[in-house]
Every structure is written in structure tokens, then in C-alpha cells.
Amino acid sequence: MKQSITLGKVTKFMGLGFLTTLKDLFTGKLDKEDFKSFLRKVVVPIVSILLFVGLWHMGAKTLYNIEADFKINKALEERGQAAADAEAACIASGNVTCQPNSLPSPAQVWDSYKSLLRDHSTISADKAAFKEKTAALNEKRIAEGKNPIVYTGRPSFVDQIFRSLKTVFAGFLLALVIAVPLGIFIGLSPTLKSAFNWFIQIFKPVSPVVWYLLVFMIVKTLLIDSSEDSSFTISFISVGLCSMWATLVNTAMGVSSVDKDYINVAKVLKLGTFQKIFKVILPSSLPLIFTGLKITISVGWMVLIAIELLAQSPGLGTFVWEEFQNGANDSNAKIIVAMFVIGIIGFLLDRLMLTIQNSVSFVKTDAI
Amino acid sequence: MAYLQLNNVHKTYVQGEDEVLSNINLTIEEGEFVAIVGFTGSGKTTLVNLINGLLQPTRGEVLFKGQPVTGTSHERGVIFQNYSLLPWLTVGQNVFMAVKEAFPKTPKKELNQMVANYVDMVSLTPAINKLPRELSGGMRQRVAVARALAMKPEMIIMDEPLGALDALTRGNLQDEILNIWGKDKRTALLITNDVDEGIYMADRIIPLRPGPNATLGPEFKIDIERPRDKTELNDNENFKQTRNAIIEYLMDIGNERKAEAQTAYALPDLTPKDFVNQFK
Numbered sequence: 001m002k003q004s005i006t007l008g009k010v011t012k013f014m015g016l017g018f019l020t021t022l023k024d025l026f027t028g029k030l031d032k033e034d035f036k037s038f039l040r041k042v043v044v045p046i047v048s049i050l051l052f053v054g055l056w057h058m059g060a061k062t063l064y065n066i067e068a069d070f071k072i073n074k075a076l077e078e079r080g081q082a083a084a085d086a087e088a089a090c091i092a093s094g095n096v097t098c099q100p101n102s103l104p105s106p107a108q109v110w111d112s113y114k115s116l117l118r119d120h121s122t123i124s125a126d127k128a129a130f131k132e133k134t135a136a137l138n139e140k141r142i143a144e145g146k147n148p149i150v151y152t153g154r155p156s157f158v159d160q161i162f163r164s165l166k167t168v169f170a171g172f173l174l175a176l177v178i179a180v181p182l183g184i185f186i187g188l189s190p191t192l193k194s195a196f197n198w199f200i201q202i203f204k205p206v207s208p209v210v211w212y213l214l215v216f217m218i219v220k221t222l223l224i225d226s227s228e229d230s231s232f233t234i235s236f237i238s239v240g241l242c243s244m245w246a247t248l249v250n251t252a253m254g255v256s257s258v259d260k261d262y263i264n265v266a267k268v269l270k271l272g273t274f275q276k277i278f279k280v281i282l283p284s285s286l287p288l289i290f291t292g293l294k295i296t297i298s299v300g301w302m303v304l305i306a307i308e309l310l311a312q313s314p315g316l317g318t319f320v321w322e323e324f325q326n327g328a329n330d331s332n333a334k335i336i337v338a339m340f341v342i343g344i345i346g347f348l349l350d351r352l353m354l355t356i357q358n359s360v361s362f363v364k365t366d367a368i
Numbered sequence: 369m370a371y372l373q374l375n376n377v378h379k380t381y382v383q384g385e386d387e388v389l390s391n392i393n394l395t396i397e398e399g400e401f402v403a404i405v406g407f408t409g410s411g412k413t414t415l416v417n418l419i420n421g422l423l424q425p426t427r428g429e430v431l432f433k434g435q436p437v438t439g440t441s442h443e444r445g446v447i448f449q450n451y452s453l454l455p456w457l458t459v460g461q462n463v464f465m466a467v468k469e470a471f472p473k474t475p476k477k478e479l480n481q482m483v484a485n486y487v488d489m490v491s492l493t494p495a496i497n498k499l500p501r502e503l504s505g506g507m508r509q510r511v512a513v514a515r516a517l518a519m520k521p522e523m524i525i526m527d528e529p530l531g532a533l534d535a536l537t538r539g540n541l542q543d544e545i546l547n548i549w550g551k552d553k554r555t556a557l558l559i560t561n562d563v564d565e566g567i568y569m570a571d572r573i574i575p576l577r578p579g580p581n582a583t584l585g586p587e588f589k590i591d592i593e594r595p596r597d598k599t600e601l602n603d604n605e606n607f608k609q610t611r612n613a614i615i616e617y618l619m620d621i622g623n624e625r626k627a628e629a630q631t632a633y634a635l636p637d638l639t640p641k642d643f644v645n646q647f648k
Contacts, residue, residue: 261452264422268446269469283456362456
């Protein structure tokens with residue numbers, strides 16, 4: 001039986017139901033009755049976004065003025081009226097050397113965003129040129145059995161995003177590989193449950209920073225011979241260990257709380273242990289396992305920034321930290337750009353998990 | 369030798385607490401259709417689970433063809449009260465899982481044929497690829513019937529199979545179950561709370577006195593020719609008598625229970641405060 005797949009179904013499936021209303025608006029299918037839902041689903045979010053930006057703008061302006069007044073007053077107290085006037089003139093002229101350094105306004109953030117994109121295209125061009133230049137040489141080096149020359153320039157913002165994504169996915173896979181099977185075993189066996197319970201309770205609340213240090217201690221020794229940079233390994237293992245607890249606990253709970261009716265069915269049909277686990281217990285605990293995985297990927301993405309920052313593993317965390325240390329005029333704005341990018345990617349990761357969940361699980365979950 | 373025999377069966381869930389079932393004695397012969405009627409919460413499901421092997425008696429023994437029941441078996445098919453279909457499998461897959469377990473050596477093609485046959489028998493062929501949640505309650509229960517029967521059990525145990533259905537669907541399914549039962553005269557045990565259903569379907573009706581300490585009451589034989597006709601049944605003297613006798617018996621138990629509960633409570637000697645006169 002073939003079912004027609006409409007945009008509405010797909011967007012609802014992915015937890016992006018509000019897009020349907022937008023589509024109806026453009027195709028002119030919007031009825032009067034739908035108008036209310038259109039207002040609620042499209043107009044209200046847009047208004048609230050505008051309100052948010054407005055508040056942000058005003059807040060940023062206030063903070064800017066506080067900082068500017070403080071600077072002028074300080075100049076007045078320490079160096080007299082002339083210095084204060086010069087400071088005020090300097091601030092008004094927009095000269096970068098004397099700008100108050102506070103919360104950037106939306107406009108500044110937007111500018112930084114564009115400058116980061118420009119920076120990315122410059123670096124990409126650079127890289128392409130470098131590759132072209134070294135292509136012939138590298139071929140020769142490979143033929144001679146030497147390592148090819150690689151581009152070692154500064155990574156762009158977009159590169160950092162992809163590196164962070166790589167780290168979070170590696171960490172997520174690690175969490176998946178450890179937590180799901182372990183959770184199933186713990187859920188199935190009360191003995192294992194009591195054996196692991198203290199372990200879970202104690203390690204679950206441990207902070208990402210401590211996880212990082214622990215992993216650092218171990219990996220450093222294990223990779224003592226290697227000349228490779230171990231920061232990626234350390235950060236993805238830390239992310240995985242930090243974020244796997246939600247999946248572990250949810251899987252164990254899902255497996256141990258399978259509906260008794262289904263267990264009875266398995267008994268009456270006399271399913272073998274293997275069959276029982278794969279045909280009855282796992283499918284019925286999938287919704288909870290996925291809830292755990294969804295939390296895991298969100299937590300992973302959240303702690304990633306802190307861990308990258310500590311591990312100096314390339315990625316958004318390092319980017320944020322470097323910008324903060326940098327203290328350039330637009331550093332704060334760049335940090336805010338990174339914040340939004342982190343938030344949006346986190347949201348997309350969550351929706352990705354929801355889409356996977358809806359395509360494999362029998363319970364369809366609506367997005368919140 | 370009796371086909372299924374329960375000897376002095378007692379069942380407690382928690383040691384030291386009241387027994388759910390006490391002193392149950394039941395004998396079912398091969399090919400018989402026996403109904404057990406009782407109030408909700410009287411321990412009917414516990415009784416069923418003892419017979420199908422999901423539970424073990426605390427005392428006494430359950431014998432199936434002379435052998436004590438120690439676990440579930442493909443020889444005893446069960447239709448559960450709440451369908452118990454696996455919601456992530458389609459109708460066909462639910463039935464297929466059962467036949468695959470019951471006949472592990474049969475080639476897949478034949479198994480598929482069997483699935484198709486049984487789904488057709490409960491007239492659900494158009495819905496074979498649907499998930500249980502896309503079906504109505506009656507359709508789901510028919511899938512459960514098909515799943516239980518597809519394993520070709522020697523005995524069918526039904527635990528209030530039609531309890532959650534509306535009267536019309538209920539009537540149709542009763543006929544369907546009787547039809548299937550009539551074809552090869554398997555032994556059947558029906559647990560129900562509907563006396564009419566019991567009389568219409570069974571050879572014998574045994575009331576279950578409500579728990580705790582539930583036990584079986586005297587049996588009522590139904591001597592009405594098969595196939596029975598629902599509309600004619602209403603004018604059948606025999607039917608009326610049996611029905612009244614069973615209902616009277618059940619009502620008596622109900623009244624007894626109420627009478628037991630009529631212990632006098634010592635009330636404190638209180639009179640309401642007089643607020644009206646207070647403000648005069």
C-alpha cells in the first residue's frame with residue numbers, strides 16, 4: 001500500500017510542523033479558520049523574535065552607555081576635564097581604540113557574522129591555492145615515501161564548526177556503543193543492576209571538566225609513544241563519557257519496564273531469549289532509548305564547548321576561548337555569533353534525532 | 369483421565385497474605401467448551417494464568433493430559449483480555465511470529481500461507497499490513513484470535529476475550545469463535561463476566577465466587593442443541609431457567625458479600641454547633 005508523502009507529513013515527522021503553515025500562506029491555501037493557527041504559529045514567533053532583538057538592542061545600548069560614562073568619569077577624575085572631553089570625542093567618533101567593551105548589539109553581531117563568513121572564504125581560497133601549489137610536490141613526496149605537506153594555517157569559523165560536529169558525533173557514537181548494550185544488560189538482569197547502580201549514581205553527576213581531566217590522565221599515558229595530537233581523542237572520549245549516562249539510565253529503565261502483557265505474549269509464544277530480546281524487549285523500549293539518545297546528543301553538544309576549551313582541541317569551544325582571550329574590538333560579537341551557531345546546531349541535532357526516532361520507533365513523538 | 373484437571377489449587381501472591389484462589393477443583397474433558405463466570409476482580413485472570421502456565425500454584429496441582437503444568441506450552445493457546453498484540457508489528461507479522469515459533473521447521477513460504485489463511489479466517493485480509501493501532505478494538509481482538517489459533521493449540525484458553533467490545537462486535541466474534549471451535553472441536557475454556565455469553569457459547573458454566581479466597585461454585589450444565597440461535601435462545605425455557613439460576617446464584621454471593629461488610633461502626637457522640645442562636 002503506497003501512501004502519498006506530503007510536505008505536511010514530512011515536516012510534522014521531523015518536528016518542523018510550523019513550516020506547513022508557511023507553505024499554505026504562499027500557495028494561497030490558507031482558509032479563514034486557519035488564520036488563527038497562522039497567527040499563532042507564524043506571526044507570534046516572528047513578533048517574539050523581533051521583541052527579543054529589540055530588548056537585546058536596548059540592553060546593549062544601556063550597557064554601552066554605562067561603560068562609556070564610566071570611562072569618561074574616570075578620565076575626568078584622573079586626568080581632568082580636557083582628557084574627559086577627548087575621551088568622549090573619541091568614543092563618539094567610533095574609533096576602535098577607545099570603544100567601550102561590553103555586550104555587543106545585534107547589528108555588531110550581524111557584522112561579525114558576515115566578517116566571519118568573509119574570513120572563511122578568504123581562508124578557503126588560501127587553502128585551495130596552497131593545495132594547487134603543493135600538488136606536484138606532494139606527489140613527489142608520496143612517491144618518495146615521505147609525508148605530504150598539509151595546510152597548517154588558521155582554521156576558519158566554518159572549519160571549527162565542522163570539527164566540533166566531528167567531535168560530538170564521535171563522542172555520541174562512543175556513548176551509543178557503550179551505553180545502549182550496557183543499559184540492556186543492566187535492564188535485563190537485577191544482579192547487574194545492583195552491581196552497576198552505585199557506579200551510575202556516583203559518576204552521573206560528575207562535571208565535564210573532571211571527566212576531561214580523568215580522560216586526559218588515562219589517554220596521555222596510553223598514547224605516550226604517539227607523536228600525534230591526542231587532543232581530539234581526549235575530547236571526544238570525554239564528551240562520550242559525559243553524555244552517555246542519560247542513554248544508559250533510559251535504556252536500562254526501558255528494558256526493565258517492558259509492558260507485562262508483551263512479556264506474557266513472549267512467554268506464551270515460547271520465544272527464545274535472543275528472540276525475546278530482539279523481537280519484544282528492544283522494540284518496546286526503543287522510545288525510551290531514543291529519549292536517552294536525544295538527551296545524550298544535546299548534553300554532548302553542550303559539554304563539548306567546555307571540553308574543547310580545556311583540551312585545546314580545534315572547534316567552537318576553542319574558538320570562543322580564543323576570541324575571549326583575544327580581546328579584539330569585535331571579539332565579543334564573535335562570541336555571540338558562536339553562541340547562536342551553537343544553539344541552532346543543537347536544535348538541528350535534536351530534530352535529527354527526532355527524525356531518526358520517528359522512522360524506527362512505533363510511537364510517533366511530536367516535537368516540543 | 370481428564371484432559372485438564374485442577375486439584376485443590378491455592379494461589380497466594382505474597383506469602384502470608386490472603387489467598388487469591390483457594391481450593392479450586394476443576395475437570396475439563398477433551399472437546400468440551402467450559403465457561404467460568406465471575407465478578408471482575410474475583411481472580412479470573414489468576415486462574416487463567418495458572419492454567420496456561422504463566423503462574424504456578426502455591427499449593428495443589430494443575431494437570432494437563434495427566435502431566436503437571438510447569439510452564440507455557442504451544443498446546444494451550446491463550447487469547448488475552450487486552451489483545452496483547454505487539455504494536456510495532458503489523459497484523460501479518462504478529463501472526464507470523466506465533467506460527468514461526470510453533471512450527472520452526474516449516475519453510476517460510478508455507479508459514480506465510482498459514483498466516484494468510486488465519487488472517488482470512490477472521491476476515492482481516494485487507495488489514496494484514498496494518499499496525500494494531502490503526503485497527504478498531506474488535507479487529508484487534510480478531511487478530512489475537514487468529515494469532516492464538518494459528519499455533520494450532522489443542523486447547524484454547526480465553527481470558528475475557530470480548531470484555532472490551534461493544535455488543536454488536538461481541539455477538540459477531542462469539543459466532544466466529546464458536547465456528548472455529550466447531551470445526552475441529554478443540555477443548556476450550558472461556559473466562560467471562562457475561563452470563564449470556566457463557567450460556568450461548570459453553571457446554572458447562574461454573575461460577576467463580578469472588579476473591580479473596582475465591583473458589584468455584586456449583587456447575588450449571590447447558591443442555592441446548594448446537595448450533596444455537598441467539599434470537600431463538602431468548603424464548604428457550606431451558607435458557608431462561610439456567611440463566612436465572614446462575615444470575616440468582618451470583619446475586620446471592622453479591623448480597624452475602626454486602627452483608628459481610630455491614631459491620632456497625634462506633635460513631636463519636638457529636639452534635640453540630642448551633643451557629644444560628646449564637647448571633648441573637
